[in-house]
Amino acid sequence: MMNKVKIVVAGPRGNMGKEAVKMVSETEHFSLVAVVDSKHEGMNLSEIEGFHGIDAPVYIDMQKCFEELDVDVLIDLTAPAFGRKHMEIAFANGVRPVVGTTGFTDSDISELRAIAEEKGLGAIIAPNFAxxxxxxxxxxxxxxxxxxxxxxxxxxxxxxxxxxxxxxxxxxxxxxxxxxxxxxxxxxxxxxxxxxxxxxxxxxxxxxxxxxxxxxxxxxxxxxxxxxxxxxxxxxNRASFMPGVKLAVESALKIDTLVYGLEHIIE
Missing domain, CATH: 3.30.360.10 (Dihydrodipicolinate Reductase; domain 2)
Structure with missing residues (x-):
């Protein structure tokens, strides 16, 4: 039996985040181990409106989340201001980031790719997951x-x-x-x-x-x-992005560099 991919979703209450939480929860070989949110510290996701029956602890501090849990992949669907910071925290903790935020400069991508390759971790930044x-x-x-x-x-x-x-x-x-x-x-x-x-x-x-x-x-x-x-x-609708998010998670596990754009993993 395939080991489940342990996933944290950042930005679960956003429009994209809600769809990602649903996709991870419904994918047989994925496991939602936690979410990172700007509030609701210490609560369970199932206690928040719109997430009935979806069991996952809520963290505000991403570093604390990675220290306390065994995580394979971070799906980050927050805001442009947080994308790079969250990727750096993920790399520092051996977590592979899949990022749907925008605002990365060419130098950001080059520097983050260097970190990914140094750590031997796969990472994907996708301006669009559809x-x-x-x-x-x-x-x-x-x-x-x-x-x-x-x-x-x-x-x-x-x-x-x-x-x-x-x-x-x-x-x-x-x-x-x-x-x-x-x-x-x-x-x-x-x-x-x-x-x-x-x-x-x-x-x-x-x-x-x-x-x-x-x-x-x-x-x-x-x-x-x-x-x-x-x-x-x-x-x-935003469900259109989820097959691409799923593909990005699976691809990030197989590479040891940063890929910018899903077009590089779709033949």
Whole structure:
């Protein structure tokens, strides 16, 4: 019988965290050993509204959690401000982090990768856990070889803190690997209202929409002579991210470096 993967979820009361707790609890070879929350220290998760029947102690202090429990993987779905700190605590305790927060710089990723390799631990940072979104990024990179004029429109709920989204930035980065930097639009264009043309990433324009009722949506629009191509992905609910989280946990156990983006573990 396979040993169960012992998992801690950070940020259990968030929209993504709730789905992750449910996924871990329902996956036969996973075991939810604790959650790390900003409050409810000492309580059991089952005592908190929305988690009836899910047995796991609640910690505020992540270091204390790792010291007291045997943990294989941390699933961190908190906020950009905490992502790096939580990864460093995980590494220091021999725990493999799977992180869904954004806001990591290139230097953050390089430094965290060095720590992961020094410790011999697998780690995954994923701007987006939806398998369809990963395919959208891969298809966009392929299309950009032939249609280099491209703009990205991403839409999210109005509680999202960062803009553009990590997915939009990651998409632009992947496209830039096959596309030479170029300015788009009329060379003498002006913005009558500042920001009308969106963010500029090597000449690509990225536009962010924030509205209630949205979850996570992105379209990548390519323009060519007499034609356009649109590649679009929609997450209708946050359950759409859970197969990717599960894949990331299983993959983190098999590697000894940090991988940024699920596209590197999806063939």
């Amino acid at each position: 398998i369809g979104a990963i395919l959208m990024m891969k298809f966009s990179q392929l299309a950009a070889k032939y249609l280099p004029d491209v703009e990205i429109i991403e839409q999210h709920h109005d509680r999202k803190l960062d803009a553009p989204s990590g997915t939009a930035i990651k998409t632009a980065q992947l496209i830039s690997e096959v596309r030479a930097e170029k300015a788009q639009g009329h060379p003498n264009e002006t913005e009558e209202l500042q920001g009308a043309r969106g963010a500029d990433f090597e000449g690509m324009r990225i536009h962010s929409v924030r509205l209630p009722g949205r979850v996570a949506h992105q379209e990548v629009i390519f323009g060519g002579e007499g034609q356009t191509l649109t590649i679009r992905h929609d997450s209708i």
